Amino acid sequence: MEGTSNSSSDGDDGVRPWHSYHTVYTSSKPGMQGVDKEKVQRIVYEMSKGSKYFQNEERKEAFITHKIHKFSTQCAKLTQPDLSHYRKVADRRILDLEATRDLSRIWLHVDMDAFYAAVETLSNPTLKGKPMAVGSMSMICTANYEARxxxxxxxxxGFIAQRLCPDLIFIPTDFKKYTHYSDMTRKIFQRYDPNFLASSLDEAYLDITEVCKERDFKSEEVAEELRASVYEETGLTCSAGVAPNRLLAKVCSDINKPNGQYVLPNDRMAVMTFTSSLPIRKIGGIGKVTEHILKEVFGINTCKQMLEKGSYLCALFSQSTADFFLSVGLGIGKTDSPQVRCRKSISNERTFSTTEDGALLYKRLAELAEMLSTDMQKEGLCGRTLTLKLKTASFEVRTRAVTLQKYISSSVDILKHASKLLKAELPISVRLIGLKVSQFNGEKSGATLDPTQKTITNFINSGDTRGNYNSFPDVTDHDFISDTETDLSIDIQRTLQHDWTYPFDDNHSLDVDQQSCTVRKNGGEEEVPISGNDASIGYYRRGTEELGSTFSSSIGQFEDINVSDGSNLLEDERLNSSCQEKTMLWLNDYKCSLCGIEMPPSFVEERLEHSDFHLAEKLQKEESRTHQGTYVLSQSRDLKDRITTNQSKSKKQKLMQKEGRYMALDYFFVKK
DNA sequence: GCGGATCAC
DNA sequence: TATGGTGATCCGC
Structure with missing residues (x-):
């Protein structure tokens, strides 16, 4: 928490309270130079202040502040020996990562300029030069540069945007139009890389290594030519970034936006110079929260500082997170052309005016189930995990999931299980309901799909001209789990005294024969645009969607340093399996002999908790050998007492709350 | 396996 | 009047 300069801690928040409202709208983006940020921030604050949305944002910010405090406390606990140890850990990780650096590929990231707005201007040229936004009064998707x-x-x-710019013209979204233009650009991209990765309607990654070689072109010339082609053939401008990997290419395409390009040569020194002053927020995967934490806790502003503070990062984060941070510092990113990646979930959600009317909520749920089922059948998907999402009147988001023994895809099945999940939450005041299905049929957990198996030819969009479709394996009968789901429908309806009915609760008569479910995999097809909601720019291209990074803030749930995945390993030391049954030791003063987790000696409480964890684990194993299916923990007085005395109050409360919730659900599903 | 959180677009 | 929708991933439990 020491003297890192930060725009939000100027000390005069009492005079300018909007400074403490950490809205993302003022973060520097192309086209925002010269904007009076102070004024924008004030107006956004004044229009938001007091709203339910705002209150929720405040709640979230308080939580982040709390997390920052915890991190800082952990930091302060690190002793000199700890730090010198973790310096070694970090240096070793840096060496390992450096060894993976690949400078042999040339990646180009294309990003269309203000895509939706530009397309709308093409079809209505009178909009040219006027401030315009695509979207609605409640949400804006894209604004043109005049509006920015x-x-x-x-x-x-939108209503805030209108206050900022009274002459702002609003244009409703028209996804058919955007998809049409997107397809045109993709046909151009394909000439440069038949395997290009589309990450959304308006962005793509191209491996141009071969084109450069074959045509003896500099990457700069390829980028120029590609952008010229896009403009000639579509009338749209785009920006491009060229770099040795996708992480950096994405950063580069942003540098000379709009209608510009930037080339970072495949040279280690050039990369290191580039990252030495690059703000971490420019990196895909580092968002508002992560930026905030890294700045406040460690004083990290630039990518290079990730390396300098590497010892702290290795001490406080899991190995995968620390590795990501360190690779950002080194400017290392992915260079491979990823293999087939299938969709892992499919969902639908809708916002509406807040209601607590059960019948109305049920009606919404039924509509969603219908829509979701339609989408699933279009893609031939069946899944066995159903997740209900609710956003309460106070903007708090809750999810409730159930994993079934059989795969479902019909609206009847979806609604049947979704109703149960919803019922358990009533009464509740809700502004959004969502449904998601995951764990698809044919997704063998852990098993690799064999691409040599039979190709599926009945593509959803058979008219596509692009080549290089990936093969998908047949899905055989043994992928079905036999329909043994025990549907223990109890009549909660009466219990909870709700005045609306659940047509699916009474019996099994509506269960659908699983074998009737289509088994066609979502593969081989061309892009399948996700339903055209106002702002969705999500897009699927034969499962090879590419995010800026696979990192998705793993520090979200940080409570303690207690990582349970055997991370923070300095050496690849193999754990002696004979150790497992014995007492836990801290090897070299840092490493748990049972699971390999590292924890500095100064983390006394955390260590105690950790040893309790192993003790509990051991007891549970022993007990389960003798008493099958009984509550083990409660039988061990001694351990229980130790754990409760070691845990903080808040933790205890949390546990109690959770227990209560699980009990309710268990009761709901298990009791006859 | 579940729930919360973060991130991207 | 009024703050979105889709998909992915990670962590802790």
Whole structure:
């Protein structure tokens, strides 16, 4: 928490309270230079202040502040020996990562400029030169550059944008149009890389190594030519970034936006110079929260500082997270052309005016189930995990999931299980309901799909001209789990005294024969645009969607340093399996002899908790050998007492709350 | 396996 | 009047 300069801690928040409202709208984005950020921030604050949305944001910010405090406390606990140990750990990780650096590929990232707005301007040229936004009064998808001068930007509610720019013209979204133009650009991209990765309607990654070689072109010339082609053939401008990997290419395409390009040569020194001053927020995967934490706790602003503070990062984060941070510092990113990646979930959600009317909520749920089922059948998907998402009147998000023994895809099945999940939450005041299905049929957990198996030819969009479709394996009968789901429908309806009915609760008569479910995999097809909601730019291209990084803030749930995945390993020391049954030791003063987790000696409480964890584990194993299916923990007084005395109050409360919730659900599903 | 959180677009 | 929708991933439990 020491003297890191930070715009939000100027000390005069009492005079300018909007400074403490950490809205993302003022973060620097192309086209936002010269915007009076102070004024924008004030207006956004004043229009948001007091709203339910705002209150929720405040709640979230308080939580982040709390996390920052915890991190800082952990940091302060690190002793000199700890730090010198973790310096070694970090240096070793840096060496390992450096060894993976690949400078042999040339990646180009294309990013269309203000895509939706540009397309709308093409079809209505009178919009040219006027501030315009695509979206609605409640949400803006894209703003053109004229509007951005006023501070208007994507993800900002329209009514605030209108206050910032009274002459702002609103254009409703038209996804058919955007998809059409997107397809045109993709045909161009394909000439340069038949395997290009589309990450959304308006962005793509191209491996141009071969083109450069074959045509003896510099990457710069390829980028120029590609952008010229896009402009000639579509009338749209785009920006491009060229770099040795996708992580950096994405950063580079942003540098000379709009209608520009930037080339970072395949040279280690050039990369290191580039990252030495690069703000971490420019990196895909580092968002508002992560930036905030890294800045406040460690004083990290630039990528290079990730390396300098590597010892702290290795001490406080899991290995995968620390590795990501360190690789950012080194400017290392992915260079492979990823193999087939299938969709892992499919979902639908809708916002509506807040209601607590059970019948109305049920009606919404039924509509969603219908839509979701339609989408699933279009893609031939069946899944066995159903997740209900609710956003309460106070913007709090809750999810409730159930994993079934059989795969479902019909609206009847979806609604049947979704109703149960919803019922358990009533009464509740809700502004959004969502349904998601995951764990698809044919997704063998852990098993690799064999691409040599038979190709599926009945593509959803058979008219596509692009080649290089990936093969998918046949899905055989043994992929079905026999329909043994025990549907223990109890009549909660009466219990909870709700005045609306559940047509699916009474018996099994509506269960659908699983074998009737289509087994066609979602593979081989061309892009399948996700349903055209206002702002969705999500897009699927034969499962090879590419995010800026696979890192998705793993520090979200940080409570303690207690990582249970055997991370923070300095050496690849193999754990002696004979150790497992014995007492836990701290090897070299740092490493748990049972699971390999590292924890500095100064973390006394955490260590105690950790040893309790192993003790509990051991007892549980022993007990389960003798008493099958009984509550083990409660039988061990001694351990229980130790754990409760070691845990903080808040933790205890949390546990109690959770227990209560699980009990309710268990009761709901298990009791006859 | 579940729930919360973060991130991207 | 009024702050989105889709998909992915990680962590702790």
């Amino acid at each position: 001068k006023f501070g208007v930007r994507a993800a900002m509610p």
